[in-house]
Amino acid sequence: MSSAPSQTLDEAAASPASAVLQALRPAALTRVHKFGGSSVADAARIAALAPLVDDGADIRAVVVSAMAGTTNALVAMAEQAASGQDWSADWSALRERHLATADTLDPDARHGLRDALGRDFDGLRDDLLALASATGDLAPLVAQVHGLGELVSSRLVQAALGGEAAGWQRLDARDVLVVHPGEMGVGVDWDASRERFADWRARRRPSRVVITGFVARDADGRSTTLGRNGSDYSAAIFANLFDADELLIWTDVDGVLSADPRLVPDAMVLPTMSYAEACELAYFGAKVLHPQTMAPVQSRAIPLCIRNTLNPSAPGTWILAENPAGDAELSPVKGLTIVRDMAVLELAGNGMVGVPGAAERLFAALHRAGVSVVMISQGSSEHSICCVVRAGQVDRARAAVESAFAEAIADTQTQGVSVTRDISILAAVGDGMVGIPGVAARLFAALAQARVNIRAIAQGASERNISVAIADADATRALRAAHSAFWLSPQTVSIGLIGPGQVGRELLSQMAAVLPRLRASSRVDLRLRGIANSGYMALDHFAIHPDEATTRLADMSTPSFDVDAFAAHIRAEHLPHALIVDCSGSEAVARRYPEWLAAGIHVVTPSKHAGSGGWERYVAIREAQRGGARFMYEATVGAGLPVISTLRNLLDTGDEIEAIDGMLSGTLAWLFNSFDGSRPFSALVRQARELGYTEPDPRDDLSGLDVARKLVILAREAGRELSLDDVDVENLVPEALRGVPRDEFLDRLEELDAPMQARLAAAQADGLALRHIAHLSREHGARVGVAALPPDHACRHTRLTDNLVQFTTARYASNPLVVQGPGAGPQVTAAGVFGDILAIAHSLSDGIGLHA
Numbered sequence: 001m002s003s004a005p006s007q008t009l010d011e012a013a014a015s016p017a018s019a020v021l022q023a024l025r026p027a028a029l030t031r032v033h034k035f036g037g038s039s040v041a042d043a044a045r046i047a048a049l050a051p052l053v054d055d056g057a058d059i060r061a062v063v064v065s066a067m068a069g070t071t072n073a074l075v076a077m078a079e080q081a082a083s084g085q086d087w088s089a090d091w092s093a094l095r096e097r098h099l100a101t102a103d104t105l106d107p108d109a110r111h112g113l114r115d116a117l118g119r120d121f122d123g124l125r126d127d128l129l130a131l132a133s134a135t136g137d138l139a140p141l142v143a144q145v146h147g148l149g150e151l152v153s154s155r156l157v158q159a160a161l162g163g164e165a166a167g168w169q170r171l172d173a174r175d176v177l178v179v180h181p182g183e184m185g186v187g188v189d190w191d192a193s194r195e196r197f198a199d200w201r202a203r204r205r206p207s208r209v210v211i212t213g214f215v216a217r218d219a220d221g222r223s224t225t226l227g228r229n230g231s232d233y234s235a236a237i238f239a240n241l242f243d244a245d246e247l248l249i250w251t252d253v254d255g256v257l258s259a260d261p262r263l264v265p266d267a268m269v270l271p272t273m274s275y276a277e278a279c280e281l282a283y284f285g286a287k288v289l290h291p292q293t294m295a296p297v298q299s300r301a302i303p304l305c306i307r308n309t310l311n312p313s314a315p316g317t318w319i320l321a322e323n324p325a326g327d328a329e330l331s332p333v334k335g336l337t338i339v340r341d342m343a344v345l346e347l348a349g350n351g352m353v354g355v356p357g358a359a360e361r362l363f364a365a366l367h368r369a370g371v372s373v374v375m376i377s378q379g380s381s382e383h384s385i386c387c388v389v390r391a392g393q394v395d396r397a398r399a400a401v402e403s404a405f406a407e408a409i410a411d412t413q414t415q416g417v418s419v420t421r422d423i424s425i426l427a428a429v430g431d432g433m434v435g436i437p438g439v440a441a442r443l444f445a446a447l448a449q450a451r452v453n454i455r456a457i458a459q460g461a462s463e464r465n466i467s468v469a470i471a472d473a474d475a476t477r478a479l480r481a482a483h484s485a486f487w488l489s490p491q492t493v494s495i496g497l498i499g500p501g502q503v504g505r506e507l508l509s510q511m512a513a514v515l516p517r518l519r520a521s522s523r524v525d526l527r528l529r530g531i532a533n534s535g536y537m538a539l540d541h542f543a544i545h546p547d548e549a550t551t552r553l554a555d556m557s558t559p560s561f562d563v564d565a566f567a568a569h570i571r572a573e574h575l576p577h578a579l580i581v582d583c584s585g586s587e588a589v590a591r592r593y594p595e596w597l598a599a600g601i602h603v604v605t606p607s608k609h610a611g612s613g614g615w616e617r618y619v620a621i622r623e624a625q626r627g628g629a630r631f632m633y634e635a636t637v638g639a640g641l642p643v644i645s646t647l648r649n650l651l652d653t654g655d656e657i658e659a660i661d662g663m664l665s666g667t668l669a670w671l672f673n674s675f676d677g678s679r680p681f682s683a684l685v686r687q688a689r690e691l692g693y694t695e696p697d698p699r700d701d702l703s704g705l706d707v708a709r710k711l712v713i714l715a716r717e718a719g720r721e722l723s724l725d726d727v728d729v730e731n732l733v734p735e736a737l738r739g740v741p742r743d744e745f746l747d748r749l750e751e752l753d754a755p756m757q758a759r760l761a762a763a764q765a766d767g768l769a770l771r772h773i774a775h776l777s778r779e780h781g782a783r784v785g786v787a788a789l790p791p792d793h794a795c796r797h798t799r800l801t802d803n804l805v806q807f808t809t810a811r812y813a814s815n816p817l818v819v820q821g822p823g824a825g826p827q828v829t830a831a832g833v834f835g836d837i838l839a840i841a842h843s844l845s846d847g848i849g850l851h852a
Helices: 011-024 043-047 070-082 088-105 113-133 139-146 148-160 190-204 230-241 275-283 291-298 358-368 391-404 406-410 439-449 472-487 502-521 546-554 563-570 593-598 615-627 643-652 666-674 681-690 705-717 742-747 749-765 826-844
Strands: 030-035 059-064 169-171 208-212 215-217 223-225 246-251 272-274 304-308 317-320 335-348 373-378 384-390 416-429 454-459 465-471 491-498 524-532 537-539 577-582 601-604 657-663 769-777 781-789 802-809 817-822
Touching: 030 230, 043 088, 043 148, 059 148, 059 230, 070 088, 070 113, 070 139, 070 148, 088 113, 088 148, 113 139, 113 148, 139 148, 139 223, 148 169, 148 208, 190 230, 208 230, 230 246, 230 291, 272 275, 275 291, 275 317, 275 335, 275 416, 335 391, 335 472, 358 373, 358 384, 358 391, 373 454, 373 465, 384 391, 391 406, 391 416, 416 472, 439 454, 439 465, 439 472, 465 472, 491 502, 491 563, 491 826, 502 524, 502 546, 502 826, 524 546, 524 563, 524 826, 537 546, 537 563, 563 577, 577 826, 593 601, 593 615, 601 826, 643 657, 643 705, 643 802, 643 817, 657 705, 666 681, 666 769, 666 802, 681 749, 705 769, 705 781, 742 749, 749 769, 749 781
Parallel strands: 030 059, 030 246, 059 208, 169 208, 246 304, 272 317, 491 524, 491 577, 577 601
Antiparallel strands: 215 223, 304 317, 335 384, 335 416, 373 384, 416 465, 454 465, 524 537, 657 769, 657 802, 769 781, 802 817
């Protein structure tokens, strides 16, 4: 079972808007509802509208669109009729669809719905026949055809609400609404419309009315429309005419989303927006509302709410004159949107510097060419002006500008006009951005983290919108990264775990215990989204609960571990950061570290393969980190001890390492802390194996290779170009026993006793004791083996299984710095790994880079 993280700004976040609305609502309430095509798609949907509008308002107006798909069908029929094609089959199909809906809503013909619709479709047939033979201006006749959908839809909705018997009147908007064409679209003749509406209202005195959306008349009384998606505009117009207290637009989404949910899975419903925010988002193509829709309600400060017909319990998004106090704390940015199919046009040249009129000439040329400029950017040097235009207009734009600047180009005063195609615009919009430092920095940092290059930037003086031009191929990744930066914790990390062995399982246990507290108190959001072993992997879009991870993996029945698919899933574009924890101990997995780091995936591991393996791979890992991803491996040397971090701090603060000494094996520490001559060395080895301190084959510990690998890691961290072959390693296993089977070796363990007893006796004769030591210095190089130490040496004073690392530095010369504590076991090793994960998570919000 997967557990999805919180996806919404919870309903409590809407309380500021609710408080504002309660304060504004008058005793006598007028409310306008608008239902889109999906809300009246069939009889069931239409029948479900009644409880939505039964809201207790004193005056209720319901503006309706055509049934879903109807307007498209009518547009097609008008084109067919005008071009002499046969439209009869489509007419019959549309007629039957509406009549069938009427039969369901009005089965006993109480409302006379079927007859009324029959007359409407007869009128449509006459209009189509007229189109086939008409000459001259066909626009009014075409508009008459296009608007039939709203006419018949209003009849269906009126009947579903109970009809005239229940007090529901019907208004054909063409009877009152007068409009005219304008440069910005259809405009309303408010004086004429108010006069006609007041007259109609005085005669009818409606308290409940169903109104056709989309349709209107021009000043000459001819049928016209408000353009596609004009029903929202109609609703805003009638909200204004009614002087309504609220406008509710019902659609098929829960409200205005912070981004397109098809591109950003974590997009969330916004509880409130201002008119200005909604207009900015609408201009940049977000499917909120058309900018024209805002004007009629904005002029009267009418609150507007986007609601979901299919989920009426959702509170929706309120669009208000101003955001409620405290609302900006949720996020300074209210919405993000992408506009595609753009191109950058740039005019550059030294001859433009300080010359008045260059910009005027540029934009005048674009205006004459009918090119719309979406975004403008110019540096203070005035060396270049770039603008973003629609891709379909860029060739016309370039020709126009080249013509306007032909003389300057010929004289090399400008370098000419360049065009960059396949561009998208990412727009970040929010009133909370105004006067707030760091918003742009957060956006740009998120895009940098996602490896998105910005081609141009524009921000208005209002600070309400930041727009950036980016390559179209980067658009989705950029949108997801920006969304994460503003709506998720900056420490949200997508995590994949490879190798759920002893350490991996303990890590899962620790995560399960700690993650809820971290999310609540530190805003660290670690999402385990994948787990894998050598044969299987389990992936989840949202998150796998750590307690359920191994069960999810065990339930996988088909071998499916694909390391590339695993990494691609963890590096989710909708989450800001990705991290893979490798507890597998696999050399094959370690070979993937450089490419993961280069792709922006952080890597944490207790495995020594990468840190002590081939020098070329080590260099590749370090180089790959220059892109920002971090490689953390604290647990490779001292398990949970802060050995590597201590060494880093010494170096980063300018100290110089003179020598490193240490007991780097808990097994060997126990053996030599216990070896005082009272018991044979072989007996101690057998006891350590019984206690679980050794590997299944003790030769893996006694060979010293594991300690040598740890010393190589420390040497490299200290800046030494050292490989395993450069370490002088003493193997405590006699040569004769190194190649024999494990059981034979265990039977012959006593062959270790005589030489070890002799070394102990010699040391004790000088007042010394034996310890297994790793040593690194310029003078003596790197060596691992048994050494006789004096009583005052730090390694003589450890607990049985403790690890100890001693740093002798320029600052700590006479009194070396010592790090000591448990250095083995699944719990402390997992804690070291977990500490690395948290160190990365905490650093991400501060923009801290890698340790080079």
